[in-house]
Amino acid sequence: MTGSRPAWxxxxxxxxxxxxxxxxxxxxxxxxxxxCGKVVCDKCSEHRVVLPENYNYGPNKQRVCDTCYVTLVAxxxxxxxxxxxxxxxxxxxxxxxLLERVKTYLSLSESGWGxxxxxxGVKVWVRTIEGSQVSCIRSKLLIKAPIKKVMEVYSNMEVWKNWNPYVSSRTIEQIDPTSKVMSAVYEFPVIDKRGSCFYTSIMESSTFESLKDAKGLTVAAISVDHPLCPIESGMVRSDMLMSLSLLEPVDDGIHTHFTSIVHSDPRGLLPPFVFNAFLTRGADHLRGMAKYIEAKLQS
Structure with missing residues (x-):
């Protein structure tokens, strides 16, 4: 952005x-x-904001690209x-x-998973959670790649578009080397887009008593409110009750066990049973990630 209204x-x-x-x-x-005056498409300029006075647009909200929007809000x-x-x-x-919720979801009885x-290649289980109308989904798969490579790809949501073009994300605030706040937008056929703002952290799995013998990493996330991530019109803010990913290296050094536990409330005018059907498609996302990682190692 410039200090005054830019030339188009x-x-x-x-x-x-x-x-x-x-x-x-x-x-x-x-x-x-x-x-900024750049030529952009509708999808990359969905935000409307009131620009600074020196832009001479008055009090009305104006169309801006995603980059300018992030800059202005920051x-x-x-x-x-x-x-x-x-x-x-x-x-x-x-x-x-976050830590309390991780302990709660890790302690869920195995008998409750159907x-x-x-x-x-992706094993999927579903269970109900007391007090919630939406199902909790657990997925497991074995990725032919060392844990370091898997973590490198999984923790970078910018590359997810290579196998899942319906998810876009950005970092809102980097809190420390292992924790940050992010926003993500999920596009679905038929239903409205869902947006989320969440706090996520990477931890040693052995941090938790139930995983004290584990050698891998745990990535956990829950929804939060943040001034840099306001609720936008035309989008429903979902509630990420828990997103839990467990990465455990195999002793051979070339494989990684990946377990995903997702419990998310889509909110909005949407019957929970409809969204539960979409959640089971998370297997496609994990399979796509595994293929992407394995292909990268072979190239």
């Missing part, structure tokens, strides 16, 4: 979106970001912190809540 990029300068590079057509139209957040108008999240309390079978 000429339509003739680009036949594709400056962000996602998708080509424009008579149906897939071009737009101009009012923040500036407002920092100014709010300095002026004492914004209270940062209580990360100590959030982490304590097998959904083997989906091309």
């Amino acid at each position: 990029q000429a339509n003739s300068e680009s036949n594709s979106c400056e962000k996602c590079r998708r080509h424009f057509t008579l149906v897939y139209r071009r737009h101009h970001c009012r923040g 500036i407002e957040y920092q100014v709010g912190l300095e002026q004492g108008k914004v209270v940062p999240p209580d990360y100590a309390a959030i982490r304590a809540e 097998s959904e079978g083997d989906a091309n």
Whole structure:
């Protein structure tokens, strides 16, 4: 972004979106970001914000690209912190809540899991959770790659688009080397998009009593509220009750056991049983990740 209203990029300068590079057509139209002036598509410029006074757009909200939106919100957040108008999240309390939930989900009785079978190498189980209308899904698979490589790919949501184009994400705030707040948008056929804002942390699995003999890593995440991740119109904010991934190295050094436990409430005007059907498709996501990792090692 510039310090004043930028000159618009000429339509003739680009036949594709400056962000996602998708080509424009008579149906897939071009737009101009009012923040930087770049030519972008509708999907990459869904945000509307009030720009600074020196842009001379007045009090009305203007279309901006994702990059300018993130920049503007970050500036407002920092100014709010300095002026004492914004209270940062209580990360100590959030982490304590995360650890308690991890212990709870790790202690779920094995008898409560009902097998959904083997989906091309991914074993899936489903169970109910007391007090919740949505199912909890557990998936397991063996990835032919060392744990370091698996973790490198899994912890970088930016590369997920290589096998799951319906998920986009960004880091909201890096708290420390192993913990951060992120936002993610999930697109589904038929139903409205779901967005989430969550705190996630990477820990040694042996941190937990029930995994004291484990040699791998645990990645856990729960939903949080954050000033840099406001609820957007046209999107339903889902509640990530627990996302738990357990990565355990195999003694041969070339395989990794990957276990995923996901319990998420989609919210909005959507019958829970409909979303439960979508959750079982998580097996496709894990299988895609495994194939991506294994292909990378072979290339």
